Amino acid sequence: MSVSLSEVYECIKMGRENALLGNYDTSLVYYQGLQQQIQRLISSIKDPARKRKWIEARDLINQEYEQVKEINETLASFRSNNPRAFNANADQDFGSPFGDYARHEEPTRDPDVWPPPTPVEHRPSPNIRGGVRPGPRKAEPVRSRNQPAPSKGAPGGDRRRAAPGYGNVDRGREKPGEKGKEKKKSDDGEKKFDGMGYDKDLVEGLERDIVQKNPNIRWDQVADLVEAKKLLQEAVVLPLIIPDFFKGIRRPWRGVLMVGPPGTGKTMLAKAVATECGTTFFNVSSATLTSKYRGESEKLVKLLFEMARFYAPSTIFIDEIDSICSKRGSDSEHEASRRVKAELLVQMDGVAGTGGDDGEPKIVMVLAATNFPWDLDEALRRRLEKRIYIPLPTAEGREELLKINLREVELAKDVNLTAVAQELDGYSGADITNVCRDAAMMSFRRRITGLTPEEVRNIPKEELQMPPTMEDFKAAIKKVNKSVSRADLEKYQNWMNEFGSV
Template sequence: IIMTSLDEICENVKMGREYALLGNYDTALVYYQGVLQQIQKRLQTLNHDSETRSLWQGVRQELSQEYEYVRDITTTLASFKIEGSYTAPPQRGRGFEEPTRDPDVWPPPTPAEQPQPRAPLNKRNPPRVANVRPSPNQPSERRAGVRNNVGASNQRQVEPKRPMDKVKKVGRSNSPKRQQPNENKDEKRFDPTGYDKDLVESLERDIVQRNPNVHWCDIAGLGEAKKLLEEAVILPLLMPDFFKGIRRPWKGVLMVGPPGTGKTLLAKAVATECKTTFFNVSSSTLSSKYRGESEKLVRLLFEMARFYSPSTIFIDEIDSIGSKRGSGDEHETSRRVKAELLIQMDGVEGATGGDDATKMVMVLAATNFPWDIDEALKRRLEKRIYIPLPESKDREALLKINLKEVELAEDVNLAMIAEKLEGYSGADITNVCRDASLMAMRRRIAGLKPEEIRNLSQSELHLPTTGEDFIEAMRKVSKSVSSQDLEKYEKWMNEFGAA
């Protein structure tokens, strides 16, 4: 009996939606009313099954919304008919009369712009019943169904498609987790008109970060780089009247340096401190297997950045996207992507309001191979700054940041440890701290069986880290940047640097 009832409910819902899509709104309302009555009867039998009852309540709520939407459409259409009989201008001296027409001849299509009776009730699954007219090319069975009564349509055999899955799917759409993205209704959203909606959604989901939550105090040292980025991005927002004309903000900044020196952290700190929308881009983000899709992604990225301005586009490892053109192994697709990137970067200033700093789009790029970047891209990245290895005092500050939650023994001298870490990058120092903080735990569980390790208390594991632990960690973790690499960076900066 239950399965028969479920099949009947699913069949009636399908018929009601189908008649609504075909424009037969009165018949659709009859089906919706019958379905709501059936669900109400089912709810009265589910007093002891709270989980199933909540699912059916969600189904009833969504179908009630669809019923109200279709009823509003019928009310609006009825008001048009009443108004048309009085407000239409007379024709050739006679009153307005609706001409008779053959019922088998379809009327002309309605205009494209129609007043919307109300906004869609469900953003994920909006009812598709407004302004839909059956096509004259449809099969005769379907056209006849629009003019016939409800009983005639019951002769059609429709196979039910997994009714329980349908009910559960509708019920889940009303859960609190699904409704969370719609809580900030005042937040402006990019209009995907003219673009592929899936591309827009993927960029907003994977790229846009409105608060990376990384501050200047989270980055040790790099005072010169912070000062220059502050002047390039933050000050134009604080003093927009000053940064005009020849003082207009920099539209492109390139950070050059060995890996692990904090280039990505600097970019996130810029977005956090100046409250701009942060677009984190990599080569995989702008890649597609379809011809012409990558160029569309580049253009869409900059259009979205202008819409959410002020914004920061951070392109990590830009040498993978903007390598030198003209090489023998360069693919045609790669060349087109570079050309579109150059065009969009050149058009950032003019398209964002000229000297208006509040509509600024800053392109912030980072690379470990600056000598592979195309000359035209290098010209558009007007400021080129070097992110060096940390100095002694910066290494000590980085040790304090990494070890702020670690208990240290009395024999730990961070200044002396910082001196021994000369030539280490920021990432290398972080690895040393991580390895040293695990040394005490390793000594405690040495020789124990898994069951004995599981029974250890927290106080037995949280032992202070000693100076000997840091020495042992430095033996295990070597520096990742050679002196030859540093010479190449310094030579390139002496030739092309613009700090």
């Protein structure tokens, strides 16, 4: 016997509608008939693809049937355990805030507390023993016998303080004078930002970008760059040591912009600042401050600076800031991007001189880095008061970089790092690191040439760790070319001559 699709669809519709209306017995009957119809339909289908789809549909229908059946059995068990609770108002029973306890036992009452009076509305009192859900009502003031009546200036007072079943409603309330004291401390004693008023996901996302106190980069791990280190120490370290001196016209720099070719150590300098100064370090990128929801990027910017003030002294490091704050007014600029730039500029203007609850100034410095300073917005350039150039390493700096990179590598006796440094003129710090990595791998490559993976696995450890020779460094220099051109260096120099502030 053929099965009509319209009958199948009608069975599905009726089964689901009865389940939604609470007629579970009727719904189960429709589902059982539907299962039989689908099974006959599957047996009559010859096309494998169509048959597979109907088998999947049958499995989904079976899942719905089991859910409705489980609900019906649960209701049946409730009826058998407590028949009095299922009266004409049974549909209200399941929303009772008092649960099963309210249906079986009278809540214990404090003999010194007056019971709740009859509601003002003209309707019967809630049947607590019967499990009927109490509707919204205006409760009269509840007080103990020894408690004075509330004054006319405070009609009602705290209406639930002594009501049975509510417990201590003042438990989570903040008392006057204690605002934020407990919220600023986490379980381990660390300061914890209270993100009240902000989306929880936004706060947690920015918390993940905080490197608390110790990025673990020391000044001696940053080779050369003597002038840049001196300026950053003056901008961040000294105001923390002698804050009384850095007031008024001597106030700390609001922002510092590090300009230079890629790979010269701008990011490492920022991490060294946070490590040596013990400040809270916010490592921010364009992805951190970008959201697909309208208006949320501006909220992120504002939240970032509020968190920075809370965790002060702190450093906000914005890497590749040209991706966030390029010049405004171009035809291709999006409205959302313009609003984010405006909020960033407003917040940076409000950072300097912001005081805390104790009256002490909140030291928040914005440290930015870019490889394209000529693309920055003019207003942002003004707010980044110190603009310093991070150049390619000098001969002494290149030799120091070689020593830092090779401090864990045993070198052959013929290796002369001074001569190697002379060969690396025009190389950035990242380029020098690549040369060291390549040279350290040369002896290993020679040893495993022509061997199978199994033979490589059986090579003794001492034969793998052969020290690199001078020839290895020369070969590595030939393979690794410099990444910064002379034309790029001229562009940086011209920009610094016009806008630099060393």
